[in-house]
Amino acid sequence: MLPKTSRIPGFYKLKPKERLEIVKDFASLTEDEVEALMNTGSLPIELADRMIENVIGAIPIPIGVAVNFLINGRDYMIPMAIEEPSVVAAASNAARMARRSGGFHAECTSSVMIGQIQCVGIKDPYRAKMEVLSAKEEILQKANEQDPLLVSLGGGAIDLEARVIDTRSGPMLITHLLVDCKDAMGANAVNTMAEAVAPMIERITGGRVYLRIISNLATKRLARAWTKIDKEAVGGEEVVDGIVEAYNFASADPYRAATHNKGIMNGVIAVAIATCNDHRAIEAGAHAYAAISGRYLPLSVWEKNEDGDLVGSIELPMAVGTVGGATRVHPIAKICLKILGVKSANELAAVMAAVGLAQNLAALRALADEGIQRGHMKLHARNIAIQAGAKGELIDLLVQRMVEERKIRLDRAKELLKELTSSNS
Numbered sequence: 001m002l003p004k005t006s007r008i009p010g011f012y013k014l015k016p017k018e019r020l021e022i023v024k025d026f027a028s029l030t031e032d033e034v035e036a037l038m039n040t041g042s043l044p045i046e047l048a049d050r051m052i053e054n055v056i057g058a059i060p061i062p063i064g065v066a067v068n069f070l071i072n073g074r075d076y077m078i079p080m081a082i083e084e085p086s087v088v089a090a091a092s093n094a095a096r097m098a099r100r101s102g103g104f105h106a107e108c109t110s111s112v113m114i115g116q117i118q119c120v121g122i123k124d125p126y127r128a129k130m131e132v133l134s135a136k137e138e139i140l141q142k143a144n145e146q147d148p149l150l151v152s153l154g155g156g157a158i159d160l161e162a163r164v165i166d167t168r169s170g171p172m173l174i175t176h177l178l179v180d181c182k183d184a185m186g187a188n189a190v191n192t193m194a195e196a197v198a199p200m201i202e203r204i205t206g207g208r209v210y211l212r213i214i215s216n217l218a219t220k221r222l223a224r225a226w227t228k229i230d231k232e233a234v235g236g237e238e239v240v241d242g243i244v245e246a247y248n249f250a251s252a253d254p255y256r257a258a259t260h261n262k263g264i265m266n267g268v269i270a271v272a273i274a275t276c277n278d279h280r281a282i283e284a285g286a287h288a289y290a291a292i293s294g295r296y297l298p299l300s301v302w303e304k305n306e307d308g309d310l311v312g313s314i315e316l317p318m319a320v321g322t323v324g325g326a327t328r329v330h331p332i333a334k335i336c337l338k339i340l341g342v343k344s345a346n347e348l349a350a351v352m353a354a355v356g357l358a359q360n361l362a363a364l365r366a367l368a369d370e371g372i373q374r375g376h377m378k379l380h381a382r383n384i385a386i387q388a389g390a391k392g393e394l395i396d397l398l399v400q401r402m403v404e405e406r407k408i409r410l411d412r413a414k415e416l417l418k419e420l421t422s423s424n425s
């Protein structure tokens with residue numbers, strides 16, 4: 001038999017079904033597996049095929065709705081798309097604690113994104129920097145000619161910054177084109193503008209432009225949220241102290257800060273996926289922002305006020321859109337946006353910051369109080385029971401037994417399932 005090859009010329013030109021036939025042969029997929037891939041539910045395969053390349057199916061991820069969220073005095077239901085158990089319940093729980101004292105306050109600084117233009121080979125980069133800055137109006141005009149629609153909506157290129165940086169290959173002039181993207185995430189608009197003004201930058205500086213691309217470190221588009229939680233709502237002053245100690249730990253140790261921030265991103269990214277926003281961009285921006293001081297720090301802060309109550313705040317870049325991209329193409333993302341009821345990208349960004357803070361609070365409270373495993377155990381056990389092959393009410397029975405034994409393992413689940421099915425038959 002000839003060895004299997006993944007070199008398949010013209011694969012991209014095929015229809016999803018034809019591609020799937022090839023993949024089926026390559027990976028020895030069964031008819032059922034092929035069927036499962038083709039069954040793309042509410043994302044028609046033709047639409048999926050227009051969204052990305054080489055499509056052969058779609059993967060459904062559960063959407064849960066976090067409740068109890070009071071943000072800026074308004075009630076929100078938060079659709080969250082995530083595969084991890086406990087996250088949605090934890091967010092709802094934290095939001096319930098917060099709403100007793102007014103919920104969350106949240107805002108987003110602006111919808112301005114940064115396009116970077118890298119220029120090298122300039123003998124006198126500081127002179128070049130001055131000349132680029134002094135050509136600001138001309139450069140902005142050229143940028144804005146690329147997107148009359150965005151300009152007509154009140155957005156577009158609004159300012160210019162220039163920095164000389166030292167690199168391994170000598171100084172570089174990095175021009176930042178600041179673009180107000182309004183309700184779009186803006187990557188397409190910013191990249192088009194950065195490419196359009198690049199020849200001007202070369203002419204002005206005498207240097208050579210290489211990269212022209214958006215920066216995901218969106219420091220002009222910061223979402224902020226803060227809340228005060230009554231000490232009684234969180235479980236007493238000892239728990240408040242535990243949460244503050246957890247924050248102090250994270251702010252002194254990047255190993256902990258990474259996990260602290262992961263907990264925040266559990267909430268933020270679940271909303272990003274539900275609304276089909278570019279979650280990789282948000283994730284990259286968040287972690288770069290966490291390290292912007294030169295040290296990787298937690299994105300949130302937890303303090304105890306003079307009454308012994310818990311005060312939390314968060315600030316992170318939040319490049320999200322409510323128009324453009326996949327958000328307005330994916331039928332489920334459109335519905336999730338409707339559930340959220342946000343009127344603008346800034347509002348969505350603010351809500352997402354509040355969800356991140358709530359998620360962080362829930363994790364820290366569980367860690368500082370009972371430990372995270374107790375809450376996680378039941379949901380984890382459910383997944384293991386299903387993996388072991390349990391169906392219907394056997395799932396609950398199996399979960400109960402595993403939790404009682406505190407042994408949540410696939411091998412044990414299989415043994416118990418055998419016992420239960422033989423005693424039932």
Ligand code: MEV
Nearest residue numbers: 259260262263363364372
């Ligand atoms: C798990 O997905 C997230 C946590 O590890 C976050 C944290 O430790 O703060 C619980």
